[in-house]
Amino acid sequence: xxxxxxxxxxxxxxxxxxxxxxxxxxxxxxxxxxxxxxxxxxxxxxxxxxxxxxxxxxxxxxxxxxxxxxxxxxxxxxxxxxxxxxxxxxxxxxxxxxxxxxxxxxxxxxxxxxxxxxxxxxxxxxxxxxxxxxxxxxxxxxxxxxxxxxxxxxxxxxxxxxxxxxxxxxxxxxxxxxxxxxxxxxxxxxxxxxxxxxxxxxxxxxxxxxxxxxxxxxxxxxxxxxxxxxxxxxxxxxxxxxxxxxxxxxxxxxxxxxxxxxxxxxxxxxxxxxxxxxxxxxxxxxxxxxxxxxxxxxxxxxxxxxxxxxxxxxxxxxxxxxxxxxxxxxxxxxxxxxxxxxxxxxxxxxxxxxx
Numbered sequence: 192x193x194x195x196x197x198x199x200x201x202x203x204x205x206x207x208x209x210x211x212x213x214x215x216x217x218x219x220x221x222x223x224x225x226x227x228x229x230x231x232x233x234x235x236x237x238x239x240x241x242x243x244x245x246x247x248x249x250x251x252x253x254x255x256x257x258x259x260x261x262x263x264x265x266x267x268x269x270x271x272x273x274x275x276x277x278x279x280x281x282x283x284x285x286x287x288x289x290x291x292x293x294x295x296x297x298x299x300x301x302x303x304x305x306x307x308x309x310x311x312x313x314x315x316x317x318x319x320x321x322x323x324x325x326x327x328x329x330x331x332x333x334x335x336x337x338x339x340x341x342x343x344x345x346x347x348x349x350x351x352x353x354x355x356x357x358x359x360x361x362x363x364x365x366x367x368x369x370x371x372x373x374x375x376x377x378x379x380x381x382x383x384x385x386x387x388x389x390x391x392x393x394x395x396x397x398x399x400x401x402x403x404x405x406x407x408x409x410x411x412x413x414x415x416x417x418x419x420x421x422x423x424x425x426x427x428x429x430x431x432x433x434x435x436x437x438x439x440x441x442x443x444x445x446x447x448x449x450x451x452x453x454x455x456x457x458x459x460x461x462x463x464x465x466x467x468x469x470x471x472x473x474x475x476x477x478x479x480x481x482x483x484x485x486x487x488x489x490x491x492x493x494x495x496x497x498x499x500x501x502x503x504x505x506x507x508x509x510x511x512x513x514x515x516x517x518x519x520x521x522x523x524x525x526x527x528x529x530x531x532x533x534x535x536x537x538x539x540x541x542x543x544x545x546x
Contacts, residue, residue, distance in 0.1 A: 233411030283314025343416030354421030
């Protein structure tokens with residue numbers, strides 16, 4: 192080797208190819224804009240879980256309709272899936288916009304991201320009717336118990352007895368979005384914790400596979416206004432008090448039914464598409480397919496001050512809103528004018544019938 196060859200820098204190795212999912216996309220294809228939220232915000236952890244989940248579930252980005260309202264939570268739809276459709280509605284009105292989008296194009300996969308204020312206060316009426324109609328949407332509630340954009344006032348989900356950043360104690364009873372959703376007949380109701388990545392991503396996968404309204408309430412600490420001693424929506428409180436009602440495993444329809452829990456201690460629930468949700472009992476024996484058992488569990492745990500996470504209720508086979516309306520198979524948004532505009536003779540006959 193000559194002195195010149197010895198002095199030449201070594202050629203750096205080529206970077207390893209990034210893994211691709213079943214439709215040939217790398218995980219970066221599911222990302223969005225850089226977050227403008229506070230460093231450490233629980234909402235960013237949820238966004239990261241959504242990115243990984245959508246990638247691992249091989250969801251085509253252009254098939255997703257991202258919906259949101261107003262609030263810190265509703266900003267997060269900008270932080271994932273740049274290649275998806277999106278609509279940022281006014282405060283509390285995301286459900287009606289999502290319903291309209293779905294009816295116009297039933298091939299879309301609506302993913303709604305809302306907050307505790309956007310859902311449990313100004314948007315409560317729309318939330319109720321979204322569930323009542325069983326609109327097929329993954330409805331994620333990023334629940335931090337405060338209004339982060341307006342300096343940290345208690346929201347309607349703040350637990351009674353919890354303290355604000357300034358030491359004020361909340362004396363009002365909280366609205367439990369999960370309990371309410373079950374009472375209204377929602378077929379998929381779950382709660383998770385933003386810092387519990389493994390469980391959250393399993394729950395999100397199951398929600399994406401569900402056909403109907405899937406409510407996922409995620410306790411998401413606000414590091415600026417609600418992450419202090421006395422807060423029941425803080426990281427420390429969540430880690431100390433979180434109790435899994437079961438371990439959640441999800442097996443997509445294209446994989447063999449294998450999961451890391453013993454068969455004798457688990458329950459497998461098959462989804463319409465062939466996917467399976469596997470629930471392994473931890474310390475409570477209850478049947479998530481029976482709504483009243485889930486309601487009882489939530490009420491008892493609230494009285495003990497527990498923070499339960501997992502899938503509380505799961506029921507398949509309910510007709511969705513678009514099925515109830517008997518819509519044509521082809522999306523309305525793609526029908527040509529000739530098929531949606533009645534000919535003159537038909538219009539004249541309709542007018543004549545109204546005389």
